[in-house]
Amino acid sequence: MLKLGVVGTSWIARSFIDATSLTEKFTFSAVYSRHLDTAAKFSADFENVQQFDQFDQFLATDLDAIYIASPNALHFEQAKAAILVGHNVITEKPAFSNPSELTEILQLADEKNILFFEAARNIHEQSFTLIKDFLADKTITGADFTYSKYSSKMPALLRGELPNKFNPKFSGGLLADLGVYLLYAAIFWFGKPQDAHYDAVVLPSGVDVSGVGSLDYTDFKVAIKCAGNFNSYLPSEIYTTDGTLILDGVNAISTAKFIAVDGSKIKIELTAPKHSLYDEAVKFAEILTNKDFEAARKLQSFAKDVANTSYKMRQSAGIIFDADKK
Amino acid sequence: MLKLGVVGTSWIARSFIDATSLTEKFTFSAVYSRHLDTAAKFSADFENVQQFDQFDQFLATDLDAIYIASPNALHFEQAKAAILVGHNVITEKPAFSNPSELTEILQLADEKNILFFEAARNIHEQSFTLIKDFLADKTITGADFTYSKYSSKMPALLRGELPNKFNPKFSGGLLADLGVYLLYAAIFWFGKPQDAHYDAVVLPSGVDVSGVGSLDYTDFKVAIKCAGNFNSYLPSEIYTTDGTLILDGVNAISTAKFIAVDGSKIKIELTAPKHSLYDEAVKFAEILTNKDFEAARKLQSFAKDVANTSYKMRQSAGIIFDADKK
CATH class of the missing domain: 3.40.50.720 (NAD(P)-binding Rossmann-like Domain)
Structure with missing residues (x-):
């Protein structure tokens, strides 16, 4: 153990x-x-x-x-x-x-x-690999990823308090909080983007409460939307030359449906994980037990791409954390 | 007559x-x-x-x-x-x-x-005014508008032809074609944005086949997504401090549902127009018959804001029409 x-x-x-x-x-x-x-x-x-x-x-x-x-x-x-x-x-x-x-x-x-790991839960879900496999023979033409959820910390923020989530001293903001799941999904499926951009609604504290961004790949763009001051009910979509894949979200996926250009439909069968963090816990246990540095480095490479992309987006929105000044 | x-x-x-x-x-x-x-x-x-x-x-x-x-x-x-x-x-x-x-x-x-008119159909729909009224006492915190439809001209484009829709000589591209509906909706409901940005997938011809943009208002952003090379099935959403308004689209609206922050729901009753262009035709007839220059100028003011915003977006994406060089 x-x-x-x-x-x-x-x-x-x-x-x-x-x-x-x-x-x-x-x-x-x-x-x-x-x-x-x-x-x-x-x-x-x-x-x-x-x-x-x-x-x-x-x-x-x-x-x-x-x-x-x-x-x-x-x-x-x-x-x-x-x-x-x-x-x-x-x-x-x-x-x-x-x-x-x-x-x-x-x-x-x-x-x-x-061995070092970032606990980015979503890419360890089996659904992420099933979707990666489904996309393998297709040409991506775009994607649209949203994760916007009214934060339990909003009432405190509106009362004039500054919860850690909205504090640049604690490296807060919604891109760091929810946006990271969207970046992990994009980078897991499509690789590292060439460039990235973020238009953020910046709080007086200096961090973002919501934002609209895009990831620039050579032949397509990925829309990235996150927010803590409202709820979005939008599914996420991946576009291909063959048709559109509709997912109920990319922070966690429970349904996946593909609508081909000709209108025909394919349902991808997904199995819900035992626990939302179970799949990543299994992965970490495996790597720790086998001292599998190669597998750890593969995950670290996703972490690096996400960190670089997120930083580029923050810079384009003029969001500076206290930690950036050190 | x-x-x-x-x-x-x-x-x-x-x-x-x-x-x-x-x-x-x-x-x-x-x-x-x-x-x-x-x-x-x-x-x-x-x-x-x-x-x-x-x-x-x-x-x-x-x-x-x-x-x-x-x-x-x-x-x-x-x-x-x-x-x-x-x-x-x-x-x-x-x-x-x-x-x-x-x-x-x-x-x-x-x-x-x-009397001069731009035939921007959607804002003349009664649903647009009903929604404007519904939003009147609410504070907007964001919006997400999509209009992406696989174009009937895609096969020709893929064969190596250059249909007008994708030709800078004919001032083509998807922002001009479908994106304009999204800009009209945003400007009709929220006014003119302070700034606008567009990340486009640019064809060899020089115009956009798809793109992800954002409109910058003082306190919120509006995500703008349009494409001619894939279908999106995403609804559009308007976010407020009270809750989220979900519309089946903003090029034409047939259903509108509001989900309050507390989870309660309101359905806005909409009447389908007699014909998709009927409401604008009635409006134009009224203005032409009464020689109502004031009403025409109000519509022209929307047209100006849309043209300026669209131009800003095109410039940010480096899309230049032949007409711009004159």
């Missing part, structure tokens, strides 16, 4: 622990929180979990991998510290604030023989 | 004649085509239609309005000639190749006391 240490006590951290438990490859062994009582409450459902409010003590624990689900802007220092003491690292997406931080971590991980 | 002269013999010309007949305010009186036999065939279903293959002879006819449905790039010279001999003019959309041409025509029409 892989001993898992967890940084952060949010719902996503709990969800990741549940998914890793389902794989029967991981055991939740330690948790770090700034407050010991939060750590205690978080691990109350589990047995033999060490609780820490001192990060260096947490790092000194015997662990096979550390999962970091703290606010985005903290991932970098925490991942660096974990790698330096020899732990494999999984960071929640977005892994870091910008491509420079990612490059530094990947170099360090390489030097120290450490 | 308003005597209508028609330039061009395409399906849209026939459709416009049918709609004007339904209003019982117009009578189809004359047709111009480069070929007399085409003009004869085109008007075979009607009585007392004069047929011309000489444009100056056509213009010398007694008419209350001329409807121009020739290829886009010919509208300017034909409209100019018609105004100079004292005819009111309706041009099929897009009225002209660029804003300079529109400005020149509007100035000339003003000097000569001529």
Whole structure:
């Protein structure tokens, strides 16, 4: 069993622990929180979990991998510290604030023989591979990806507060939060775009609450729309010379239907994952168990392309994080 | 009855004649085509239609309005000639190749006391006003408009031919063809955008076969997607602080549903127009009959904003028409 240490006590951290438990490859062994009582409450459902409010003590624990689900802007220092003491690292997406931080971590991980993962859930879903296979013999002519969801943090923002999600100090904004899923989908299916552009609605804080972007490939464009201040019910679509593939979303896919140019229809049969994070947890377990650096580097290559594309988009929209100024 | 002269013999010309007949305010009186036999065939279903293959002879006819449905790039010279001999003019959309041409025509029409119209069908639909009323007490936070339809001219394009629709000599491209409907919808509901941007897939001919754009308003963005090389089945959406309005399209609207932030739903009852061009034909008849220059100028103001926005988008995508070089 892989001993898992967890940084952060949010719902996503709990969800990741549940998914890793389902794989029967991981055991939740330690948790770090700034407050010991939060750590205690978080691990109350589990047995033999060490609780820490001192990060260096947490790092000194015997662990096979550390999962970091703290606010985005903290991932970098925490991942660096974990790698330096020899732990494999999984960071929640977005892994870091910008491509420079990612490059530094990947170099360090390489030097120290450490496996590093960005927990970008969606591309590990079996549906993503089924769709990649379906598209293999087709010529792409465009795509339209949306992920817009009214955020639970909107009321606080409207009250004049500044939740981490909307704070440039914490590398927030909707492109970083939801847009990343759209970039992972595009890059997984179509490769790295030549260029990218983002027109964002920028909050007084300096980060985006919504935006419309496009990814430039040689022969086609991918529309990228994300928002935290409204709900979109739009499906996502992939266009080909043969017809249109309609997906109910690209953050998670449960239905996929192809309508050919001649009007004929094909339904792609998809199996729902056991748990939304199960497929990625299985993948990480496999790579960690086999010390499969080649497979890890393949995933890192997606992470690099996403980070570079996201950064290009942010720059075109004039969004600067505090971490960019370091 | 308003005597209508028609330039061009395409399906849209026939459709416009049918709609004007339904209003019982117009009578189809004359047709111009480069070929007399085409003009004869085109008007075979009607009585007392004069047929011309000489444009100056056509213009010398007694008419209350001329409807121009020739290829886009010919509208300017034909409209100019018609105004100079004292005819009111309706041009099929897009009225002209660029804003300079529109400005020149509007100035000339003003000097000569001529009513000028761009036949942008959609904003005359009653549904557009119903939706404008529905939005009146709401704060817009974004919108997403799509009009992508596999063109009947694609096979010719793929065979290596260059149909007018894809020819910069004829001021073609998809933004000019289908995108204009999206711009009319946005400008009718939200006003003129501060800025606009377009990432286009540019054909070897120099015009766009598809594109992803955005309109920049102070507090929100409108995503604009159009294409001629694939079909999109995406509805269009308007986002507000109260919830999301889902429309089956903005080129023509037959269903409108609002989903509030709390999940409650409102269906907006829409009545289908008698004919897709009926509502605009009624409007034009009214303005022509009453010589209502104020109402015409209000429509011209939309036309100007659309032309300027479309031109900005084309420039950002590096699309240059032959007409722009004059």
